[in-house]
Each structure stands twice: as structure tokens, then as C-alpha cells.
Amino acid sequence: MMKLFRKLKNKKGFTLVELLVSVAIFAVIISPLIHAFLSATDMSRKSHYLGDATLASRNIIETVKARGAWETIDNPLILGNAVACDCLLQVHTFHLMGYSAGMSTFDVTVTFDADEFSDINNMQIADYSPMDGVFAQSVNEYENPDILAADYLATQVSIHSGVDLTAEQVRLLYSREILIKVHQTAAEDRITVTYTYGYAGYTYTRDYEFYRAARTATEETKSVYVFYQPIYFRHDNITIDNSAGMDLKLFLAAQNLNIAGYTPVISGDSTVELFTNADGGELVSRSQHDRMFKITVDVYEKGVLEQGGRRMLRIEAAKLD
16 A cells, blocks of 8 residues: 555646647647638628628629610619719719618719720610500591582582582582690590591581590600691691690601602691601601610729729629610
């Protein structure tokens, strides 16, 4: 028993030097591991932040593609909190402060540049014009006002003057005027076509209403089409009366236009945008405006844009309206 006690008493622990050496070796081993862990954590944070920045730019581009470039330019709040706009002739720039995507918040600049596609944007193309109202002169002898007027005037001449003329003879002699008139009240808009014929002091009138609509607070441009049978070898008088002031596009089409040089006398309100196929005219509404844009999205860290700092990401896309 005494021998065992002496053995235990003679046992020694670690010395201070041994302990310090052990700690130093441990520090040498663990230091690269800690550095690698911290680097991986920082890289993961930056990767997620860059991913959120990419998501922000993609969200903006997809919004523009879905809503249209001009709709977005006219109403930039579609994109978010647009606090400023720098607009030149063909370049429009919007600043979005505090734009959120994922778990991050950024400052973003969105630029629409039409000058980048000037060749395309300088081309004139046909505009789409809906048919808000359509009138077509009938060719049926029981509905055609030219035939009805000839029959009526021939009858009046025969009754009152005793001169027997056929309807065909009167049709070669009578005068015709076509009046296209806009009527407006507080409640509704109407458009009528009136044919007026005259011969030997007698007249015949025929009215057709082909457009009627309730008035709304926001009135858009209306497009109406009038198709008529031309009278050849004489002046065809057509008058447009838009004294009511409707925002109107009028497409005036002579049917069966098979003789070159037919020239009607068209008069009336200059506020009406008129398109006609008579005398070589073109029955098409054409315009030239920016349709193709280069969209540039620059993403900055929050607060950096106001300080004039460098961007962290740029994404570009093209949009055809």
C-alpha cells in the first residue's frame, strides 16, 4: 500500500512550457480553418446580395416587358418609388430609391434609350385604328340613296312639270352633297351621314346615323369609316362638320374607285384627321414615334447612388412596343 502511494506521489502534470506549446500548435492549426470559415461566410453573404441585385434588375425588366416601355415611361410608379426623372428627347432615366428584392434593398437607375435604335424608330408604319363607327352606302336598288333620289326627283318633275324623264336620266343630271356631321350633347355623341340631291328646284334628303355612344369623362380619339359610291365626271361635294369638337379620325373611302383622277370636293373642319383614297390619297393612318428601346438597369448599394458611388451591377435588354 505504501509503495502504491509513493508511485502516485511521484507523478508530475504538464508543465507551463508544454501547455504553451500545445496552445501555439492548436492556434497554428485552427487559424486557417477560422479564416476559411469567415471567408466562406462573407462569400455566401456577397453571393446572396448579388443574387438579390440580379433579381431586382430582372424584376424591373420583366415589368417593363409586360406593361410596355411607353406605359412605364408615362407612369414610372409602375416600377416602384420613382423619385426623379431625367428626360431628354429620346432618353428617359428614372431613379428608384430603396427598391427591395429578396432580403436586400438597393438604389436603382432605369434608362430607356430610343436613340440606340434610331434606324427602326425613324421608320413610319401604319397605326392600328379601331372601327368605332362604320357607314357603307348600299348598292341595293331599294336602299341606295342615289337610286331612291333619282326615282323621287323624276316623279316630282313629271308631276309638277309634265316632263317625263327616266330615273337614269335624272341620275346623270342631279347634284349631290354628302354631309358627315358630329352631334354632341351632355350625355352622348352621334355621327350622321346626310345625302342631299337637287334637280330642277326639287330636293331629296336621306339621313343615316351610324355612330352613337354615351359620353365619358375621358374621351379618346374615335375612328370612323365612311364608304360611299362616287359620282364620276362631276364634282362630288363632301362636307365634314365637326363643330362639336370631337377628337376624330375619319377614313373616307370611295367604293369601286375604278377611274383614275376622281377628285371629290372635300371641305369642313380642319380638326378632323382625314384619310381618303380619292385622287391618289392613302386610306391609312401612319405615324413615326419611338417603338424600340434599349433598357438599362443599374443597381447600386442603398445610399450609394445619392453619393455618386459606383454601381454594383448593370443589365441591359431591348423592348419593342
